Amino acid sequence: MPALPEVRLGEKLQELGKQLREGEPKVEQFREAYDELRKLNRRLQELLQWAVEQRRDEKELNNLYCQVAGWNASDLVEHLKRTGFRLKQDRVLKEAFDRQGYRILELVRAGKRDEAFHAILRIFVSAKREFPAHLVEAFKPVYSDTLFRVFLFSFLSGILGKEQESE
Amino acid sequence: MENSLLSREVPMSKITLYPSNWLYNAGVVGLLIVLEELGEQVEKFLIDDGSVHITITKDVDQIFDRWANLSPRSKKGTSLVYGWKDAYYANQTESSIKKRINVLIGGDTKGAKTRQSSPIFSCVFCTVKMKIKKSDATFLNQAFGNILLGSEKSFSNMYWNNSARDFVCPKCEFILMCHHIALTQLSDSSEIFINAPSFKVMYYLNKFAREAFGATSLAEARAKREILAMSVIEYATKIQTTLGVWTGMNIEVVSRREYWIDEKKHVKIEFFSLPYGVIQLLADRRIASLLSQIGEFSILNLVLNQDFSRLMELGYRLLRIGLKDTEWQESEEKFVNQNLRLDRNRKNPAKVAEQIFDLLALIEEKQKRRSTYEYASFA
Numbered sequence A: 001m002p003a004l005p006e007v008r009l010g011e012k013l014q015e016l017g018k019q020l021r022e023g024e025p026k027v028e029q030f031r032e033a034y035d036e037l038r039k040l041n042r043r044l045q046e047l048l049q050w051a052v053e054q055r056r057d058e059k060e061l062n063n064l065y066c067q068v069a070g071w072n073a074s075d076l077v078e079h080l081k082r083t084g085f086r087l088k089q090d091r092v093l094k095e096a097f098d099r100q101g102y103r104i105l106e107l108v109r110a111g112k113r114d115e116a117f118h119a120i121l122r123i124f125v126s127a128k129r130e131f132p133a134h135l136v137e138a139f140k141p142v143y144s145d146t147l148f149r150v151f152l153f154s155f156l157s158g159i160l161g162k163e164q165e166s167e
Numbered sequence B: 001m002e003n004s005l006l007s008r009e010v011p012m013s014k015i016t017l018y019p020s021n022w023l024y025n026a027g028v029v030g031l032l033i034v035l036e037e038l039g040e041q042v043e044k045f046l047i048d049d050g051s052v053h054i055t056i057t058k059d060v061d062q063i064f065d066r067w068a069n070l071s072p073r074s075k076k077g078t079s080l081v082y083g084w085k086d087a088y089y090a091n092q093t094e095s096s097i098k099k100r101i102n103v104l105i106g107g108d109t110k111g112a113k114t115r116q117s118s119p120i121f122s123c124v125f126c127t128v129k130m131k132i133k134k135s136d137a138t139f140l141n142q143a144f145g146n147i148l149l150g151s152e153k154s155f156s157n158m159y160w161n162n163s164a165r166d167f168v169c170p171k172c173e174f175i176l177m178c179h180h181i182a183l184t185q186l187s188d189s190s191e192i193f194i195n196a197p198s199f200k201v202m203y204y205l206n207k208f209a210r211e212a213f214g215a216t217s218l219a220e221a222r223a224k225r226e227i228l229a230m231s232v233i234e235y236a237t238k239i240q241t242t243l244g245v246w247t248g249m250n251i252e253v254v255s256r257r258e259y260w261i262d263e264k265k266h267v268k269i270e271f272f273s274l275p276y277g278v279i280q281l282l283a284d285r286r287i288a289s290l291l292s293q294i295g296e297f298s299i300l301n302l303v304l305n306q307d308f309s310r311l312m313e314l315g316y317r318l319l320r321i322g323l324k325d326t327e328w329q330e331s332e333e334k335f336v337n338q339n340l341r342l343d344r345n346r347k348n349p350a351k352v353a354e355q356i357f358d359l360l361a362l363i364e365e366k367q368k369r370r371s372t373y374e375y376a377s378f379a
């Protein structure tokens, strides 16, 4: 039976500690541990979301969910920027966003989440494209207004921008 | 060339020092600069717990010469810090200073007499207690920096303790006389020292401040809190061990400025600091490196003011302007030039906007994390 991810992570951390004491830290293994940790973090966030949906009136649970989600914010910003860059290759989507981009930017700036969501949703529906999962995440009410704006601006700058993705 | 077989054996002395008030701290940092200039590996002396473990392998003459060398001189070449009545360290001579160095590195304690009846004094800097005849004891006075302390009658506002009754133990005397070396002269002619609860933190913060803002550098005049912020950012991005626990304690800029009223010299000492939450943000390596990549003081200042809604608005407007296919209007051009001073940023405001959004996300993450830790520690 394969070990549970949290057991693997615990073992990995011990291994890293040993490496450090012996003076031979390996960067890939730190990276692996970090990826493992982020996966667990995501899973925790999903479980918490589920718990919050079951018990909406438990404030502490909700606070914890907000905190865990906040931890993953800069990750999501990165993903959204890349999603924007990727979708820019799609001519149909790119043209639709170029036409309506400024209006959507305004909606986001004004914090009108629902209207921004519907405007973007309409673009994907009429282009017969799937609504990206990361973008769904960005609209969840758990994120503060600041984060909502940061997410959407990052996505929009990816898809509206002139630059090609670096790296 | 040095011949190790023939060279005179210099006794090694080891001293451990702990942070105290800012004047003493500046003295220790000044001493470290003297030793570094003499070729000692000072960085190895700095301990993560905030103390410093100094090993001195140099003799009194070497230390004195370097100390004198690092100190300012008049146009005629005479020292401004010793050797005459109105020097910075008033009424001090080469031999009186050398005696102090000798005491510090483990020589005799200049023959101070103790008797059974002698009172006990406690050093205001290192807190060591000594039985010493009152006439042999040294008290804080203008010998330790006449400009800084003023005369015994007038320094009451210059220093925290309103009296010349502050006992200075023999080992601390030379340390205090190194404080001027740690001060960074700014282009507005004030002098600053960054004070913190750890010598390692102070050593590096002052080093970075000196390199970026010292009078000889071409940097334009900057507000004291910007200098502090930039130094913390440099620390967070360049030094392996993080600022960690020290961010919860006092990190401040001490500024000394001379001014003249009716041909009488006055000295003003001021303190500048940043709110706890701001230091926490700047000490975060990712936030620090993003801020230094952006390199714009307008953006740094919004972070220092914790004005994140204006930061968001700035990002929004730069993004809008940056996305335009058509030529910018005059007002847009003006907005960009007013807010961004670096050429690479002016050419690509959309990229700056993206960096601002990254920054805002990191700040939000950091604040959430902080509230979690605080919650956890009170639970």
Ligand SMILES: [Zn+2]
Pocket: B123, B124, B125, B126, B127, B128, B168, B169, B170, B171, B172
């Ligand atoms: Zn002392």
